[in-house]
Amino acid sequence: MWGLLASTIVTSAVDSINPIGIVQQFVLQGLVKKPQHIWYFIMPTGITNMIVGYLAYYGFMIYVKEYINQLMALYGRALYFTELGFGIACLIAVAYYVWRKRGTTRTGQKLTGIEVQPEEVPVAHNVYSVTPPALVGIGVGVTLAELTSALPYFAFMAILFNYRLSLLQLTAIMVLYNLIYMSPFMLLYFIYMRAQDKFDHLYALIRVRMTRWKAIVTPLFGGGVGLALVLHAVSLLTT
Numbered sequence: 001m002w003g004l005l006a007s008t009i010v011t012s013a014v015d016s017i018n019p020i021g022i023v024q025q026f027v028l029q030g031l032v033k034k035p036q037h038i039w040y041f042i043m044p045t046g047i048t049n050m051i052v053g054y055l056a057y058y059g060f061m062i063y064v065k066e067y068i069n070q071l072m073a074l075y076g077r078a079l080y081f082t083e084l085g086f087g088i089a090c091l092i093a094v095a096y097y098v099w100r101k102r103g104t105t106r107t108g109q110k111l112t113g114i115e116v117q118p119e120e121v122p123v124a125h126n127v128y129s130v131t132p133p134a135l136v137g138i139g140v141g142v143t144l145a146e147l148t149s150a151l152p153y154f155a156f157m158a159i160l161f162n163y164r165l166s167l168l169q170l171t172a173i174m175v176l177y178n179l180i181y182m183s184p185f186m187l188l189y190f191i192y193m194r195a196q197d198k199f200d201h202l203y204a205l206i207r208v209r210m211t212r213w214k215a216i217v218t219p220l221f222g223g224g225v226g227l228a229l230v231l232h233a234v235s236l237l238t239t
Helices: 002-015 019-029 035-057 061-106 132-147 151-160 167-194 196-237
Strands: none
Touching: 002 151, 002 167, 019 035, 019 132, 019 167, 035 061, 035 132, 035 151, 035 167, 061 196, 151 167, 167 196
16 A cells, blocks of 8 residues: 555656646636635646546446447537537638738727836736636636546556455545645745735736737637637538
């Protein structure tokens, strides 16, 4: 058991080095209505890891995979056509957005921007906030997406399969792993709480910059997403 404990600590520590997840939390922390709401993002990451771990350890992942394969066999083409529709809708929306922007520019109805100095940026509360249910969905979705390339987690599960553990022992090991895995997220939250004014000032500066670049970033991002969806759907429908 000491070997399992050491392996759990090492693999979870490596897995916790997650720059993408930390950046995501940093962004979300500036979009929540209350600072404590970020826990709706942090906790689902560990809980999702635990659920996947239970399913894998007790062999249920095979049944989940078979069920997904059956669904794809039955409804795969419908799903691909839906993806194609979303992609085309994104491209149409981007084209309409650009057309309206060009029309506004030609009629001289552009809004005049007010130059804001960094020291004059107010620490404003969030007008657009991410709700707790949305944070839960993001946390679960991000964790599931990252599991496909989480080599430390796979290594941990491979080691775990060599031990016959009771439900209580397995739960203790999984809790330890995910507490260490979530520790950078929790640390970032506590750092934010200790320096909230400075963080909020930084978020306000970022909002000012993002507002200036919105006319360029929005069509580029929307067009990129739409094109990616269309190409992916077409490639699957033609194979």
